[in-house]
Amino acid sequence: MANVNVKPLEAVFWLCTLLPFVLAPNYLSLASQIAITALFALSLDLILGYAGIVSLGHAAFFGTGAYAAGLLAKHYWTEPLSGLLIAALSAGLTGYAMSHIVVRFRHLALIMLTLGLGLLVHEAANSASALTGGADGLQGFRVPSVLGFGFDLYGRTAYAYALVVLFLCFLISRRIIHSPFGLALRGIRENATRMPAIGAPSRAHLRKVYTIAALMAGIAGALLTHTTSTVSLEVLSFGRSADVLVILILGGAGRLYGGIIGAIVYMVARDQFSGINPQYWYFWIGLLLVAVVLFLPNGILGGLSRFSRRRT
Amino acid sequence: MLSSLAGVLFDGFAYGMLLFLLSVGLTVTLGMMNFVNLAHCSFAMVGGYTTVSLMNQLGWPFLATLPAAFITAGILSIFLERTLYRRLYRASDLDQCLLTIGIVFISIAAFAWFYGTEQQSARVPSYLRGSLELMGMSFAAYRLFLIVVGLAITGILIVSLEHTRFGARVRAAVDNQRMARGLGIDVERTFMLTFALGGGLAGLGGALAIEVVGLDPTFALGYLVYVLIVVAVGGLGSIGGSFAAAVVLGISDMAGKYYFPWLGAFLIYLVMVALLMWRPLGLFGKR
Amino acid sequence: MVAQEIDLELPEGLRYALIGPNGAGKTTLINLMTGMLAPDAGRIFLGGQDITALRPDARVKRGLARTFQINTLFPHLTALESVALAVLEREGHAHHWWRSLARFAPQMDEAFSILKSLNLQAQGDRLTRELAYGQQRLLEIALALATRPRVLLLDEPAAGVPKDESAALFAAIAGLSGHLSVLFIEHDMDVVFRFASRILVMVGGRILVEGTPEEIARDERVREVYLGKARHAPA
Numbered sequence: 001m002a003n004v005n006v007k008p009l010e011a012v013f014w015l016c017t018l019l020p021f022v023l024a025p026n027y028l029s030l031a032s033q034i035a036i037t038a039l040f041a042l043s044l045d046l047i048l049g050y051a052g053i054v055s056l057g058h059a060a061f062f063g064t065g066a067y068a069a070g071l072l073a074k075h076y077w078t079e080p081l082s083g084l085l086i087a088a089l090s091a092g093l094t095g096y097a098m099s100h101i102v103v104r105f106r107h108l109a110l111i112m113l114t115l116g117l118g119l120l121v122h123e124a125a126n127s128a129s130a131l132t133g134g135a136d137g138l139q140g141f142r143v144p145s146v147l148g149f150g151f152d153l154y155g156r157t158a159y160a161y162a163l164v165v166l167f168l169c170f171l172i173s174r175r176i177i178h179s180p181f182g183l184a185l186r187g188i189r190e191n192a193t194r195m196p197a198i199g200a201p202s203r204a205h206l207r208k209v210y211t212i213a214a215l216m217a218g219i220a221g222a223l224l225t226h227t228t229s230t231v232s233l234e235v236l237s238f239g240r241s242a243d244v245l246v247i248l249i250l251g252g253a254g255r256l257y258g259g260i261i262g263a264i265v266y267m268v269a270r271d272q273f274s275g276i277n278p279q280y281w282y283f284w285i286g287l288l289l290v291a292v293v294l295f296l297p298n299g300i301l302g303g304l305s306r307f308s309r310r311r312t
Numbered sequence: 313m314l315s316s317l318a319g320v321l322f323d324g325f326a327y328g329m330l331l332f333l334l335s336v337g338l339t340v341t342l343g344m345m346n347f348v349n350l351a352h353c354s355f356a357m358v359g360g361y362t363t364v365s366l367m368n369q370l371g372w373p374f375l376a377t378l379p380a381a382f383i384t385a386g387i388l389s390i391f392l393e394r395t396l397y398r399r400l401y402r403a404s405d406l407d408q409c410l411l412t413i414g415i416v417f418i419s420i421a422a423f424a425w426f427y428g429t430e431q432q433s434a435r436v437p438s439y440l441r442g443s444l445e446l447m448g449m450s451f452a453a454y455r456l457f458l459i460v461v462g463l464a465i466t467g468i469l470i471v472s473l474e475h476t477r478f479g480a481r482v483r484a485a486v487d488n489q490r491m492a493r494g495l496g497i498d499v500e501r502t503f504m505l506t507f508a509l510g511g512g513l514a515g516l517g518g519a520l521a522i523e524v525v526g527l528d529p530t531f532a533l534g535y536l537v538y539v540l541i542v543v544a545v546g547g548l549g550s551i552g553g554s555f556a557a558a559v560v561l562g563i564s565d566m567a568g569k570y571y572f573p574w575l576g577a578f579l580i581y582l583v584m585v586a587l588l589m590w591r592p593l594g595l596f597g598k599r
Numbered sequence: 600m601v602a603q604e605i606d607l608e609l610p611e612g613l614r615y616a617l618i619g620p621n622g623a624g625k626t627t628l629i630n631l632m633t634g635m636l637a638p639d640a641g642r643i644f645l646g647g648q649d650i651t652a653l654r655p656d657a658r659v660k661r662g663l664a665r666t667f668q669i670n671t672l673f674p675h676l677t678a679l680e681s682v683a684l685a686v687l688e689r690e691g692h693a694h695h696w697w698r699s700l701a702r703f704a705p706q707m708d709e710a711f712s713i714l715k716s717l718n719l720q721a722q723g724d725r726l727t728r729e730l731a732y733g734q735q736r737l738l739e740i741a742l743a744l745a746t747r748p749r750v751l752l753l754d755e756p757a758a759g760v761p762k763d764e765s766a767a768l769f770a771a772i773a774g775l776s777g778h779l780s781v782l783f784i785e786h787d788m789d790v791v792f793r794f795a796s797r798i799l800v801m802v803g804g805r806i807l808v809e810g811t812p813e814e815i816a817r818d819e820r821v822r823e824v825y826l827g828k829a830r831h832a833p834a
Contacts, residue, residue: 054406101589107405108348109592112544116585119537123578180687180703181696183676187684190673197633197671198685199659199746200693208694238537242413249410279424286417293411294399 028155035162041248041259043216049254052189057118063236065091065218070138070231080146080226087222095214103206122236137232158227252299326455328562329462333517335542337510343549344486350412353532354419355385359515360527364432385515386508424529432527486549547594615782616795624804625784662749666739672727679723683710685745733764753783
């Protein structure tokens with residue numbers, strides 16, 4: 001089977017993701033959070049970086065996956081891999097349903113619709129407290145192990161679990177990008193007007209990628225539930241949608257690795273700053289956003305590739 | 313039953329006037345320059361905190377602080393437009409969103425740093441507190457005040473839009489920027505002044521809002537959603553559209569809180585999604 | 600009303616030129632034919648089938664392709680990728696999200712040969728945004744050709760292209776298959792009289808007259824419309 005060239009730099013990168021086990025064993029729970037966020041950002045990249053859909057409500061799928069996994073675990077179904085699958089399906093179905101609305105709009109109407117749909121899901125979960133626990137979220141359950149490996153206090157299993165799932169989803173994303181479908185998505189992003197003129201069913205393509213992205217976001221949400229044994233209403237919040245957008249832009253959209261790089265930088269920085277006044281955090285992120293838009297429009301990866309092009 | 317309905321309508325209309333003041337600037341600048349300014353509510357905060365400072369530190373009377381709130385917010389708008397915004401007129405929607413969100417974050421941090429994160433209060437004069445008795449129902453004086461101010465400003469806006477040269481230039485620039493330029497209209501200057509006016513009105517709205525919804529540094533994000541809903545539903549560039557959308561939103565919100573409290577904000581978002589699906593360009597939108 | 604009472608037939612294999620002053624409704628006509636605009640009244644047939652209710656991409660699948668007056672290309676795709684995308688869409692392969700592009704060699708080859716037929720093969724690996732303007736105009740046509748159309752609508756294909764290059768462009772169009780019906784909007788009368796088998800004149804949203812180049816050259820009303828600006832081909 002013809003496979004895409006794995007560049008040596010990529011191999012090095014993925015090997016480095018194993019380093020935290022050895023070099024930073026006290027930070028493994030942070031590392032698994034980073035992996036989960038990276039997966040969430042990767043799912044957003046599929047629709048934003050490759051298909052050009054600006055979504056301010058992507059957390060709806062993350063949260064759906066998280067709640068699905070939580071509800072299963074709370075009702076004594078604690079096997080995580082099947083839980084992951086079911087959570088992915090729930091998020092995917094939600095994404096598929098919403099995609100019929102979303103793909104019909106552009107520009108401000110699209111942004112507002114994704115925002116509104118995300119807020120709707122958040123409010124619905126808030127109100128349906130009998131099912132979701134409302135503002136308190138879901139607690140009182142525990143996912144004890146995955147494939148026989150118990151979730152330990154150091155977070156070793158959690159990080160391994162999140163990392164493997166991230167890697168698998170990354171490989172799938174990569175295949176999508178390098179397939180005819182990936183080319184069609186880029187065509188939609190580059191010039192949505194031209195696509196129907198070459199016989200392309202743009203809306204069908206967009207519905208498909210939106211569903212795939214929702215599936216992946218749902219998997220990320222379920223991972224969060226499994227590794228933290230809790231679901232809070234915050235997983236559906238606008239804050240989460242905004243955060244993942246910032247992370248993806250920071251790393252560089254449309255470059256497959258942008259979400260991962262952005263997640264690493266953002267969450268390490270937040271971890272370091274969290275000790276200090278939270279106001280500082282908002283200030284620096286704001287400044288960073290302004291700086292990225294003005295000086296680094298393609299994020300960190302964009303800046304790096306411009307830099308390397310200048311040197312050759 | 314009827315009196316509670318009247319009460320809901322009254323409160324809702326007053327809230328709608330507040331939302332209109334907060335949103336009208338954004339709809340005009342969005343319609344004119346297609347510039348997505350998510351930091352619009354930060355100007356509202358500027359107005360609000362101006363009022364707070366002037367009243368609590370300098371002892372100014374409430375009504376006197378209102379023009380000050382308007383002017384301060386307006387000046388800051390011009391400053392921001394000249395330094396940052398004009399670089400991004402041709403940038404993508406996403407870039408504009410991100411830059412202005414960045415400014416929102418900075419403004420939240422700045423106000424939290426200077427004023428702290430607690431709710432601010434501004435004691436309105438005694439003649440604006442209490443209520444009026446009319447036809448057996450009582451109407452809160454401050455809400456009446458909001459309605460009066462809202463309608464007055466709407467009137468001034470409509471009159472100046474239709475009957476002044478500046479208004480004509482604004483209408484031309486919103487309708488067709490290229491043609492307006494071709495006619496010799498200085499679109500950049502028109503935009504800067506409109507931006508200042510819109511920011512100033514947001515500042516006024518922020519000052520007026522303290523008594524109704526309070527003021528803390530997260531105001532810029534919290535009310536952004538409502539303002540965006542008003543603008544998107546009303547239609548970009550349409551003052552009448554925002555007026556209608558703001559009133560509908562205000563009344564729906566009050567009705568929701570009163571009759572369906574368990575729904576929470578769900579009703580508002582559902583109404584917005586449904587309206588946008590029916591009319592993606594807004595109720596009165598042109599583009 | 601931008602276009603009214605248009606009643607026209609494009610037989611197979613002919614090259615029609617659509618001329619007329621600016622604002623006559625020529626591009627609107629193309630937009631109506633391709634489905635980007637919906638008519639208030641009337642119907643559109645392609646090869647005997649009613650396509651009035653079909654969406655634009657469905658019409659392309661039936662064999663109706665167009666180019667745009669202003670380059671409507673994919674800036675960050677290479678020339679080869681752009682044409683390959685059109686080929687893949689035509690054959691219905693664009694939904695494959697698991698198979699790598701490398702497995703679609705026949706389609707990539709076809710894309711390459713389309714580029715070659717327009718002398719663009721050397722630009723295959725260059726990004727569209729880096730191509731010269733004339734090359735981009737040719738790429739516009741390549742994209743339309745990749746859909747294997749029966750009817751090709753060209754909206755000012757040589758707009759902005761210098762004289763010597765536009766000759767090559769039209770020679771390429773002339774060299775296309777005999778079964779292909781071509782309708783092209785053009786302002787340069789030299790080109791029109793050289794390449795068109797029939798000419799349609801549109802004024803004020805209506806078709807003024809339709810005929811062979813000789814008939815049009817002699818027509819009084821056409822001369823009036825162009826106020827002597829038209830240059831008549833030698834008899």
